Amino acid sequence: MTTTKKSGTTALAVLPAVHDVLGSAAGRACVEAHGHAVTTAAIRAGLEELREIILAGEPGPENRDAAAAVVAERAHASLDAAGMTRMKRVINLTGTVLHTNLGRALYSEAAVAAAIEAMRHPLALEFDLESGRRGQRDTVVQDLVAEITGAEAACIVNNNASAVLLVLAALARGRETVVSRGELIEIGGSFRMPDVMESAGTRLREVGTTNRTHLKDYSGAIGPETGLLMKVHTSNYKVMGFTHEVPVSELAGLARTHGLPLVDDLGSGVLVDLSDWGLAKERTVQQALAEGADLVTFSGDKLLGGPQAGFVAGRRDLVEACAKHPLKRALRLDKVRLAALEATLKLYRAPDRLAQTLPTLRFFARSRDELRALAEELRPALETALPGQEVEVVESEAQIGSGALPLETIPSIALRMPAPGSRAETLARAFRALPVPVIGRVANDALLLDLRCLERTEDITGQLSHIDRIQG
Numbered sequence: 001m002t003t004t005k006k007s008g009t010t011a012l013a014v015l016p017a018v019h020d021v022l023g024s025a026a027g028r029a030c031v032e033a034h035g036h037a038v039t040t041a042a043i044r045a046g047l048e049e050l051r052e053i054i055l056a057g058e059p060g061p062e063n064r065d066a067a068a069a070v071v072a073e074r075a076h077a078s079l080d081a082a083g084m085t086r087m088k089r090v091i092n093l094t095g096t097v098l099h100t101n102l103g104r105a106l107y108s109e110a111a112v113a114a115a116i117e118a119m120r121h122p123l124a125l126e127f128d129l130e131s132g133r134r135g136q137r138d139t140v141v142q143d144l145v146a147e148i149t150g151a152e153a154a155c156i157v158n159n160n161a162s163a164v165l166l167v168l169a170a171l172a173r174g175r176e177t178v179v180s181r182g183e184l185i186e187i188g189g190s191f192r193m194p195d196v197m198e199s200a201g202t203r204l205r206e207v208g209t210t211n212r213t214h215l216k217d218y219s220g221a222i223g224p225e226t227g228l229l230m231k232v233h234t235s236n237y238k239v240m241g242f243t244h245e246v247p248v249s250e251l252a253g254l255a256r257t258h259g260l261p262l263v264d265d266l267g268s269g270v271l272v273d274l275s276d277w278g279l280a281k282e283r284t285v286q287q288a289l290a291e292g293a294d295l296v297t298f299s300g301d302k303l304l305g306g307p308q309a310g311f312v313a314g315r316r317d318l319v320e321a322c323a324k325h326p327l328k329r330a331l332r333l334d335k336v337r338l339a340a341l342e343a344t345l346k347l348y349r350a351p352d353r354l355a356q357t358l359p360t361l362r363f364f365a366r367s368r369d370e371l372r373a374l375a376e377e378l379r380p381a382l383e384t385a386l387p388g389q390e391v392e393v394v395e396s397e398a399q400i401g402s403g404a405l406p407l408e409t410i411p412s413i414a415l416r417m418p419a420p421g422s423r424a425e426t427l428a429r430a431f432r433a434l435p436v437p438v439i440g441r442v443a444n445d446a447l448l449l450d451l452r453c454l455e456r457t458e459d460i461t462g463q464l465s466h467i468d469r470i471q472g
């Protein structure tokens with residue numbers, strides 16, 4: 001652009017009117033792409049900026065036509081940038097399968113299809129097709145939960161945090177909830193069990209010590225003020241060494257003697273024996289109910305492998321008290337996720353096929369040999385895209401994530417790119433800047449791309465030509 005430097009108000013003469021900019025070729029292209037209203041606003045802002053530049057004595061455009069083109073092109077670029085998707089799809093090579101910050105479990109194909117159907121068309125959500133009358137929103141999913149877990153009834157809410165909140169508000173408001181000191185968990189930032197209890201209006205009655213809690217601690221705390229007994233799965237940590245906790249089977253007897261509900265917050269909704277997929281045995285919903293929990297609460301998007309959701313399952317009278325509580329309406333699930341849940345839970349009718357049908361279990365089930373083959377396939381492409389960069393195939397340990405089985409790791413394979421000092425972060429940023437961002441993890445002066453959750457190597461190789469060449 002040629003520029004001239006004139007002084008004061010004469011220089012402002014190059015400023016075009018808004019309608020001139022709108023009428024220029026670049027202005028019309030911008031209106032075509034973004035519409036009249038936002039284009040006009042962006043042009044006004046651009047003209048104002050240009051005016052200040054000129055008044056500051058800085059060089060401006062040569063003439064009105066040049067100024068109109070500059071302002072329109074800038075408006076177009078800024079509207080394009082503002083329109084870019086920010087919640088982008090990414091490729092999770094962090095080595096954490098259920099990564100909360102990356103959206104946890106992926107929907108199965110069946111759940112995707114059901115969700116799309118529910119988005120596009122009206123559906124029998126609260127409608128009984130046989131009688132033509134109003135039905136209950138949770139009936140379909142409740143029936144499936146009952147079929148799979150043996151629970152008498154179930155109520156479905158936004159997530160497990162909601163499930164816990166609802167249970168406490170419906171069953172123990174204004175009274176005490178007895179829980180072991182060793183189980184007062186915090187799950188990521190704002191979910192701290194004592195705070196949830198306070199929000200639900202129940203008084204926390206802590207018993208035992210951090211490492212040891214006995215049956216007599218619970219029984220000593222029970223009195224006329226007690227509303228319920230609660231057991232919380234310590235999902236994201238483990239107290240080890242000189243420890244003791246009271247199993248649900250023992251607490252159940254105590255709860256029954258005093259006519260109190262026993263609630264077991266399981267966190268992850270495990271519905272099958274995970275040792276079939278090489279993971280440690282985690283208590284299932286079925287086991288917790290069989291051991292005598294009156295109610296269990298669990299998530300839909302952790303090990304269950306479905307959409308974000310929270311379940312309250314167990315004794316019918318207690319579930320009904322939760323379902324009737326006003327908070328239930330505030331926490332209820334939308335049609336899209338309910339449809340996806342129905343599809344997800346149906347997959348559990350064929351447990352032997354879950355490793356094919358549920359992405360989460362499919363990721364867990366992959367062997368190191370399978371991942372090593374992917375790594376060897378990818379390595380040359382990375383070496384070509386990043387000349388001079390060392391790329392090695394190493395054994396790594398993947399994590400389950402989302403506070404499920406915190407100490408458990410899964411043998412995995414990673415591509416390791418040594419990059420001392422701040423170069424590792426620079427390299428990580430280059431992968432995050434790809435059209436479909438690739439999220440790895442930086443550890444010990446290297447970038448690691450863990451392959452456990454990589455579906456297709458082409459997802460990486462197909463976009464490596466876009467990577468910024470990093471200079472050593």
Ligand SMILES: *Cc1c(COP(=O)(O)O)cnc(C)c1O
Pocket residue numbers: 159160161162164187191232233234235236265266267268298299300309310402403
């Ligand atoms: C994860 C978890 C929660 C919270 O569940 P969300 O579905 O994330 O709301 C509550 N309790 C336990 C024990 C958990 O592991």
